[in-house]
Amino acid sequence: xxxxxxxxxxxxxxxxxxxxxxxxxxxxxxxxxxxxxxxxxxxxxxxxxxxxxxxxxxxxxxxxxxxxxxxxxxxxxxxxxxxxxxxxxxxxxxxxxxxxxxxxxxxxxxxxxxxxxxxxxxxxxxxxxxxxxxxxxxxxxxxxxxxxxxxxxxxxxxxxxxxxxxxxxxxxxxxxxxxxxxxxxxxxxxxxxxxxxxxxxxxxxxxxxxxxxxxxxxxxxxxxxxxxxxxxxxxxxxxxxxxxxxxxxxxxxxxxxxxxxxxxxxxxxxxxxxxxxxxxxxxxxxxxxxxxxxxxxxxxxxxxxxxxxxxxxxxxxxxx
Numbered sequence: 244x245x246x247x248x249x250x251x252x253x254x255x256x257x258x259x260x261x262x263x264x265x266x267x268x269x270x271x272x273x274x275x276x277x278x279x280x281x282x283x284x285x286x287x288x289x290x291x292x293x294x295x296x297x298x299x300x301x302x303x304x305x306x307x308x309x310x311x312x313x314x315x316x317x318x319x320x321x322x323x324x325x326x327x328x329x330x331x332x333x334x335x336x337x338x339x340x341x342x343x344x345x346x347x348x349x350x351x352x353x354x355x356x357x358x359x360x361x362x363x364x365x366x367x368x369x370x371x372x373x374x375x376x377x378x379x380x381x382x383x384x385x386x387x388x389x390x391x392x393x394x395x396x397x398x399x400x401x402x403x404x405x406x407x408x409x410x411x412x413x414x415x416x417x418x419x420x421x422x423x424x425x426x427x428x429x430x431x432x433x434x435x436x437x438x439x440x441x442x443x444x445x446x447x448x449x450x451x452x453x454x455x456x457x458x459x460x461x462x463x464x465x466x467x468x469x470x471x472x473x474x475x476x477x478x479x480x481x482x483x484x485x486x487x488x489x490x491x492x493x494x495x496x497x498x499x500x501x502x503x504x505x506x507x508x509x510x511x512x513x514x515x516x517x518x519x520x521x522x523x524x525x526x527x528x529x530x531x532x533x534x535x536x537x538x539x540x541x542x543x544x545x546x547x548x549x550x551x552x553x554x555x556x557x558x559x560x561x562x563x
Contacts, residue, residue: 287350293355309367316360323353331393336453338393350393354386354401379409396460403441403464410437431475435490438469459505466498466510470517477521484525491521511555519544 327350331344341347361378364370386402389395410433445461448454473494476487495514502510528539 257531290355292352293359309363313360313363316356316363320353320356320360323349323356327389327393334392335394338454338456341394347395347397350389350395351397354389354398357385358382358401376409379405383409390457391454394454396457399457399460400464403461406441407437407464431472431479434468434472434475437467438467438472438494439444440467441465453458459507462501462505462510466494466501466513470494470498470513474517474521477524488521488525491517496522508555515548515551519548 258433297563327346330346332339332342361382365375374523383402383405386398390399390402413432443460445465449458470491472479473487473491477491480487495518498510498514502508502514523540523544527537
């Protein structure tokens, strides 16, 4: 609303003097919310705290002792979950607001410390070598339960990440550098099945009205994992090139459909970028052998991308 419209409403006595004064502060930007800034600082504080604990233990492990450090971490972790269960509102399939301003951050801190304890036990004592997969699966289950019980999107992201790691969908910087990521036991096939399966579960939960505000997070992970798997399949399977390209286009079409349904520019960007990479790879093999044609293709595609950003970003802001 513009200030002129607000004055018009006031002149027509449709709003009171007090309402006009309050709204005028907001519209003129004299009064603004720092809600997201404070949330960002609190989340940053949680991450810095867990990082600091890890560094403190690493630097002073000889003085503190391994057992004492593990006990201290376990105590703090249990305290976080005790607070969460004590303060948590009753479970509901719909969205539940946090009971206290610090509730979400304490839940996230407890989950991160839980991961830190497991990592510490494995790093120092190697007690999880023979059951690392089962431990990862149990961690994912615990995080899924915590995400739904405490209505926490951040913990849900941790749960999906842990569940993906259980299926082998993880990559270290060393594996990426040495290109082992693309050749590890058909990892791209696992990624596509994982993305499609998780998307199906998310759709079922959404249709049944179970935490429908979680669906966006599910689809965010699913679309990225599936599209990355299909694109990797194009790169490393020359014999099944057309099949993986068809899968990629199908994934891009579904992602674009979801973008239009959710009015999400992010999903549309995923579809455009992955579709562009797959199409360019296809054209390089069959059409763009001439450097002159390649130059004009790159020029036209860059211009198209700029148009895409300008045109569709404003379109999807309508219901943002």
